[in-house]
Amino acid sequence: MFGLLSKKPVDKLIEVLGREKVSTSLVERKLYSYDATPIPIERALPSAVVFPTSQEDVQKLVKVCYEEEIPIFPRGAGSGLTGGAVPTLEKGVVVSFERMNRFQIDVDNATAVVEPGVITYEFQQEVERFGLFYPPDPSSFKYSTIGGNIAENAGGPRCLKYGVTREYVLGLTAVIKEGEVIKTGNPVIKDVAGYDITKLFVGSEGTLGLITSAVLKLIPKPKARGTALILFKNLEDVGRVVTRIMTSGIFPSALEFMDRDAIRAVEEFKPVGLPKDVSALLLVEVDGSPQSVKEDIKAVEELARAMGLEVKVAEDEESAEKLWTARKSLGPALGNLRTGKINEDVVVPRVYLSEAIRDYRKVAEKYGLLMAIFGHIGDGNLHVNLLYDKKNKEEEERAERAVDEIFEITLRYNGSITGEHGVGLTKRKFLEYQFGPVGMEILRGIKKVFDPKNLFNPGKVIAL
């Protein structure tokens, strides 16, 4: 022992948590410095990876980090696409929640208490055994964690009808500041006492504190589902159909859009028989009682036919599954076309969709890039994919420049730079465009209330 003064900060962490919860191995430090962000970003080797197993552990580690001014980089499954989980300072530690993965379902109350490291899909499977439903379905749901989903306010196709992760978080326990615990909300749906700190945490990307548990809302599981496929010759008709559906008393559980190049990518990758000569297609999913599903699908079919459009109805579970597999295989399918892919998740008000898509396409032309667009058209959330050859540095740079223009178009149409992926590192500069100086000042002010030393995921979302 050389006394506390000469001790390295990481040794203090080992002292309070025990060696089995603090890894300083080079391999692990390297492994935990990556997430799924597809473009080159700022990155540093952390000084350690910490694996808390309880709220007490989290409190202890935050206390040490606050004393020693160690930056904290929280991490779920590392499936994020904007660098949210990536450490950027060498003094920093990655806090991985993989060992905090317990959950408890309260069927009578239709709520659950979950730790952040719970895998979303595993939780959903268990919930559905009781006739209940936890809707959030980011495409990473089979491996991403509830904690990560909350930090990013994750969404997916079902969010049109069921809302994003935020709508299902009733309460949170989090460790903030120098290790203080804040408990927000309750296992109840309605609670209007005080400011909504729960929802402020959702989507804050780990910059306000470390979530140690969440109370989630569960809803009744729909009994049946049905899927129809509408084919388009003209992009302009897509918006018209969406409006007709949404004003006819049908509330689709998903409205997914694929453009020509997205369709081609799927058919080249894993053919399911989608027609390659259309300019776009729409997958319409409805859910509810078996009878209402039949009625709704019939109504969708009739209104689309009345507009002169071709419609195909999935006659059984299997053919519906096939269509959804096509939709879900878009990611790998596009990866099959080119080695590099930038997938932006912009959102534009539905009314401007065809105009925005036309403008995005012009950007692709201008930079000579392959572009495929698909997404959750019911809520205006489009995945604009720029494809390039990873080995061609010049093409990669062109793709990055094109992204800037895509964001500019999005903001011009009153949209948002991110509907699902978050800001992280990669969209920080565009956040300023969206919020303006007054808004940014407020965001910084709030950050300081929770994290006066700027140690929780510093540099993410906003630069202080």
Added chain:
Amino acid sequence: MFGLLSKKPVDKLIEVLGREKVSTSLVERKLYSYDATPIPIERALPSAVVFPTSQEDVQKLVKVCYEEEIPIFPRGAGSGLTGGAVPTLEKGVVVSFERMNRFQIDVDNATAVVEPGVITYEFQQEVERFGLFYPPDPSSFKYSTIGGNIAENAGGPRCLKYGVTREYVLGLTAVIKEGEVIKTGNPVIKDVAGYDITKLFVGSEGTLGLITSAVLKLIPKPKARGTALILFKNLEDVGRVVTRIMTSGIFPSALEFMDRDAIRAVEEFKPVGLPKDVSALLLVEVDGSPQSVKEDIKAVEELARAMGLEVKVAEDEESAEKLWTARKSLGPALGNLRTGKINEDVVVPRVYLSEAIRDYRKVAEKYGLLMAIFGHIGDGNLHVNLLYDKKNKEEEERAERAVDEIFEITLRYNGSITGEHGVGLTKRKFLEYQFGPVGMEILRGIKKVFDPKNLFNPGKVIAL
């Protein structure tokens, strides 16, 4: 002219807004110093009532108020029950939004832009003409305003399925600090850029700034509705039925509960033929396609019968309407039993409902008061009504003491002191119990970020 120095603050307001927008008449100042709070509260005669007609007006008035340190008390329709709209400082001005009542519906985008003074019901009627739906239904909806609803995060019976006001606010424009404008969110459902300032404003009761417009989400209007009535001999069975319904694939649009004394009050006030010999009843409403409504009502009927309970199904629109009228007339019906009524809107997790109700009843017994309980049982939100004789001061005091114990019971069961009415003035001291010292420090910190001089609705929700 005697120069700026000798001018009274109110004169400055008149100078920038014009005389027709600033009233200093004693009658108006008196009128605008009240809201619907049923118990005696702190109250002051404001120095003026201001009627802005545009965002520019609001900016101008906030600038003057910040320069002159005039407290600002924003007001919708004044239908609040916790003193949120009541001025408490004589130097203060009431800002009434009644002249800012324009709105614009974008059918294709399923959104609307509304000013704060729009009457909720009028807006809903217009929305439904287009096959769309704005669900929030506080019982004041026929006269309360969207601005007030947002400030209080208003809810009602439909919130079980459709969520509270918060879920429908996509974006806001607000005037904060010294008159700066903040624009949050966009006319899109998904937006995960930066912290969720929109939802932070919802339910903040006018303490963070003045909302000048909101972007609201609209959803498809359900085509049909159906209602069933379940009667109970034992209170304990209520929770069991609710769980059975919610885990059988049915998502009721409302699950309303009335206890014995609430039923009696209705029958004495305006009889609709409710059985007076039961200990409780449950109104179950479902909505959706006509066929699914039939199926769901039948399923509810069967599962209740299988549990040995008596069920009545409303055979037509008219008999359903009759049942809902009974539910909605509970307020006046209770007023008919006694001149004084304290209506608390506590929330307890559904699993503890029968225990909590039993404990609430004990409080009524202890203080020798008449108590009637009804509410939105699906989300655990109960209206616990204490009835007393207004002329009997001693009884009134007993009722106020009983309220304290009701809140204590609620918090013991992990509940919330308010599900709909907000904190305002009347529940301030209980907020501390619910949030604890760390939470209160965070609330205060956030308040200061938006309102460094504590001039926006000072003293409401939290005391600085």
